[in-house]
Amino acid sequence: MANTAGPVAATAAGDMDTETIMQSSGFQDVLQKAAAIKGAQLAEKRLEWERAPDFMKETIGAPDDVRASRSSSAQERRAVCLAYKQKGNDFFAVSKHGTAMREFVRALAVYRWFDQSTEKSSERMPLIRGESLISEERDATEARGVVHTLLLNIAACCVKLGDGASALYACDEALALDPQSAKGLYRRSQAHLLEGTVSGQERALKDLGIACKLKPDDMQLRTALRNLRTEYESTTKHERQRLKKGFESGLYSESEKKEFAARQPSASEDASASGKDVDPNWWKPPYSAAARAHARSIGLDLDDKRVQAALAKMHAEQTGDTWSWRTLVRRLFDSKRVLSVPVIGYVLIALHVVYRIYRIMSAPLAASPERSAHHVGGGWDDSGAQAGGGGVSGW
Numbered sequence: 001m002a003n004t005a006g007p008v009a010a011t012a013a014g015d016m017d018t019e020t021i022m023q024s025s026g027f028q029d030v031l032q033k034a035a036a037i038k039g040a041q042l043a044e045k046r047l048e049w050e051r052a053p054d055f056m057k058e059t060i061g062a063p064d065d066v067r068a069s070r071s072s073s074a075q076e077r078r079a080v081c082l083a084y085k086q087k088g089n090d091f092f093a094v095s096k097h098g099t100a101m102r103e104f105v106r107a108l109a110v111y112r113w114f115d116q117s118t119e120k121s122s123e124r125m126p127l128i129r130g131e132s133l134i135s136e137e138r139d140a141t142e143a144r145g146v147v148h149t150l151l152l153n154i155a156a157c158c159v160k161l162g163d164g165a166s167a168l169y170a171c172d173e174a175l176a177l178d179p180q181s182a183k184g185l186y187r188r189s190q191a192h193l194l195e196g197t198v199s200g201q202e203r204a205l206k207d208l209g210i211a212c213k214l215k216p217d218d219m220q221l222r223t224a225l226r227n228l229r230t231e232y233e234s235t236t237k238h239e240r241q242r243l244k245k246g247f248e249s250g251l252y253s254e255s256e257k258k259e260f261a262a263r264q265p266s267a268s269e270d271a272s273a274s275g276k277d278v279d280p281n282w283w284k285p286p287y288s289a290a291a292r293a294h295a296r297s298i299g300l301d302l303d304d305k306r307v308q309a310a311l312a313k314m315h316a317e318q319t320g321d322t323w324s325w326r327t328l329v330r331r332l333f334d335s336k337r338v339l340s341v342p343v344i345g346y347v348l349i350a351l352h353v354v355y356r357i358y359r360i361m362s363a364p365l366a367a368s369p370e371r372s373a374h375h376v377g378g379g380w381d382d383s384g385a386q387a388g389g390g391g392v393s394g395w
Contacts (some may be wrong), residue, residue, distance in 0.1 A: 048127045053166035055105045055154060059113035066109050074139035081110040081146055101157035108150045111143055148177045155187045164194030185211040186221060201232045216310040
């Protein structure tokens with residue numbers, strides 16, 4: 001009897017212990033934390049799907065060869081990806097940007113896709129970043145480079161198609177792989193400009209400024225920054241005029257007027273930004289406050305050694321302080337220099353003209369004494385009469 005009651009009593013005691021544990025505050029906290037973590041994971045997946053542009057959602061319907069390549073070797077996967085990428089390049093070259101984007105997305109789907117293999121609901125549909133799952137470091141590095149390039153190619157197509165939001169998404173994803181990508185920053189600046197707002201111009205200026213710091217010798221970036229800065233200054237000037245008219249007409253309160261006035265640059269900042277009253281040797285160290293302000297206005301960091309070297313090189317080429325074939329040709333044909341091909345040519349032409357005039361003016365004077373000497377020897381005197389007789393000259 002005791003033997004039977006023992007197990008029953010032990011079971012009852014175990015059930016009571018389990019129930020006690022489940023009802024304890026500590027266990028309830030664990031359950032709540034687990035539920036919160038699960039909810040956060042689902043929310044993150046749902047957010048990834050919701051914020052993804054249409055081109056990323058199209059990776060669900062990738063072609064069969066793209067799907068098959070995901071489980072193939074790194075070489076086979078890369079081959080499939082590059083084949084679609086080349087098709088995209090060919091279409092982009094002939095300005096078929098929509099078709100090019102489709103091929104780039106198919107190439108991207110080799111490494112990145114939304115996985116719908118187990119769930120139909122978007123709440124449980126994760127975004128697979130396949131390039132981060134490759135174990136071999138060399139293959140993983142190559143995959144990240146290809147994904148980075150494809151994202152920027154897709155961004156270029158989106159810019160051409162006027163889809164700024166999708167271009168911005170692609171650029172952000174590319175810069176997450178390589179934050180030091182000047183090309184990625186340039187593409188993102190183009191995406192910001194599609195907003196058509198002053199704030200979009202400001203964000204574009206910031207990206208272009210960073211890109212110029214990363215590649216100070218890139219004249220395309222510097223030209224884009226200079227043109228955008230000119231456009232931005234024109235836009236903000238117009239905006240200030242519009243707001244000023246609003247103030248004068250009483251549309252804004254006194255506090256709003258003070259806030260606007262506080263945001264306006266000072267006269268010295270305006271002069272630095274526009275390049276007025278700036279020392280022509282501002283690029284030489286040590287740098288003054290005005291030089292630093294002027295450099296910032298064109299997106300340069302004068303503390304960067306690469307920027308200093310690039311500026312010194314550019315100035316040397318412009319002033320002819322360094323010798324190279326390009327510098328030599330520039331100096332030879334610089335009309336502002338005394339010893340240059342154009343100036344020497346003009347001098348030679350002038351001397352030739354003077355010489356010809358002299359020949360024309362001096363030709364009759366030279367002929368008269370010669371003729372006089374000749375005819376005197378032949379018997380003619382100055383009056384035209386023959387010296388030996390009284391006949392009349394035949395002249």
